[in-house]
Amino acid sequence: MSSLFEAAGLETEAPRPLADRLRPRVLDEVVGQDHLLKGDGPIARMRAQGRLASLVLWGPPGVGKTTIARLLAEDSGLEFEPLSAVFSGVADLKKVFERARARRAAGRGTLLFVDEIHRFNRAQQDGFLPVVEEGVVTLVGATTENPSFELNAALLSRCQVLVLKRLDDAALDDLIARAEDEMERKLPLDDDARHALAAMADGDGRYLLNLVEEVFTFQRETPIGRIELGRLLNKRAPVYDKSRDEHFNLISALHKSVRGSDPDAALYWLARMIEGGEDPLYLARRIVRMAIEDIGLADSAAIHAALAAKDTYQFLGSPEGDLALAQAVVHLACSPKSNAVYTAWKRAQKSARETGSLMPPAHILNAPTSMMKDQGYGAGYQYDHDVEGGVSGQDYFPEDMRDRPVFYEPKDAGREAAIGERLARWRALRRGKSPAGP
The missing domain is CATH 3.40.50.300 (P-loop containing nucleotide triphosphate hydrolases)
Known part of the structure; x- marks a missing residue:
């Protein structure tokens, strides 16, 4: 069986890369x-x-x-x-x-x-x-x-x-052991450095064997430690392509970690993307979206924290500005969560598409001309500030919408809990005054 090295037309006696020499000969030798x-x-x-x-x-x-x-x-x-x-x-x-x-x-x-x-x-x-x-x-x-x-x-x-899965620690350890058997000697690393070497490969077996081959060139009588290994080897850049599938996987992981109220996981995915070269302003835009979509009025300061992080990054740049993004991510992850406004907006859009030809009720229309007044524009309108409690309870939906929809349903979290109590009183007041009755 010829190897890829031989297929390239090179002499079989010529030195072959360790990864090629350890290439599995049967399927049972494939790891991971x-x-x-x-x-x-x-x-x-x-x-x-x-x-x-x-x-x-x-x-x-x-x-x-x-x-x-x-x-x-x-x-x-x-x-x-x-x-x-x-x-x-x-x-x-x-x-x-x-x-x-x-x-x-x-x-x-x-x-x-x-x-x-x-x-x-x-x-x-x-x-x-x-x-x-x-x-x-x-x-x-x-x-x-x-x-x-x-x-x-x-x-x-x-x-x-x-x-196919990225190679786990056990598979990477197996590859290192096979390399040592092939070279008939142990890697000149202590246990911590050995683990660090596997971590540098980030699940890539071919890259690990390239690193192992380089380590074997070190002429050392005493084992190399983790810190010294880091100086001797250049750690690979994180596997991350801003324009491909990994980009969407990682931003999804960041967003869902914030939504799931896990600041530690959120910081990890933020760091993965920044270390991978992601545009921090793209991350800032997504952080603003998280504040609107997943926190909303449960913490009205969240959107301001997100926008402040964006402004701070634009002012400071990297690396100082990265900390502002991290602070915003932690703020959002630790905030009470509500998608009530997000859900309400989707419902309102659907209703608007279905009833887009209905006119507003006459009593909330302005009447700048006498003819419009004769048509009933503005008739019966109550100025809410003049009413006890500041809410008149009038109906503001089109008259032909007999079923008054409820789009916004506040969550019992953070600031929205108090909003929900007020809305319950106001909606009860409107139901009492509605032509359709309670």
Whole structure:
């Protein structure tokens, strides 16, 4: 079995990267994906049944997508035909399909592996449909992006989407142990540094092995500690793409942590996004939205705190201004929550669309001309400030709306609890004066 190193035309005696030397030779050697490969996992079931469906492998970098595809081809007796969507076009696809048809005519099958399949446009993705349907190829696509957003529905309907997980601590430890066996010596690290090395990989096995290989070059007689390791190695930038799926995942996590009143989780996700290079003013806009959507009148100071954080960041910039965003996030996470105004606005919009031709009641219309007065405009209007209690109880909905809707229902939280008590009195007053009665 030739390695990717050999496939590149290099001498087998030439030094090979540690990651290539440790590349799994059989599926049972793949780490971190037991939910797919073992027991009742979907790939395990396919192997047991002697069949292989077209697949989309979705997961972060360095978790084994390419390796699994290659080993599936070997396990199934199929020719492995790799293709990168980054470097390939329509002409390349046609050549691959022609070779696959020739193999099929000779009684051999093809596993077409397409790395970064989401990089193909919609028309190019449609090109896979006939060869998959006819069985010319078994397609295995790999993507780091959410297939629901990036792949055609027609292509997805012909493939089974399998989610690969980032490698957990146990899987990373296993890789380090395999590397030590391969090198026939232990890493020159103490326990804390060993854990720190795995943390630097952030679930990426390929990156971990690159780090391990670099550590093996250190000529040390005493173990290296965590702090010294940090100086010797450049920690990778957080895995975060502002324009792709991860952007939406992290902002969703931040928003839901605030909504769920967890300031610690909210600070974590805020830090993840800032460390990843997110535009802080984008975060400021989302923080303002959280104050309106999830806190509202339960804490009327929340919107002011959010806007102040935005203004402070614009005034100070990073890194000092980042603290203002953190302060606003903590304020919002610790505030009483209410989406009552948000919900009320949605209800009001729906009602407005359904009854958009109804006129306001005549008694609240201004009457600047005598003709309008003759038409009854303003007749019977009560000036609320002149009424005892400051609320007249008059009806302000269109007269033809017999059922007076209730849009705003305050939550029993924070400032809204008192608002709810006042509204209950005022609504009871209006019901008593309504033509429809209580």
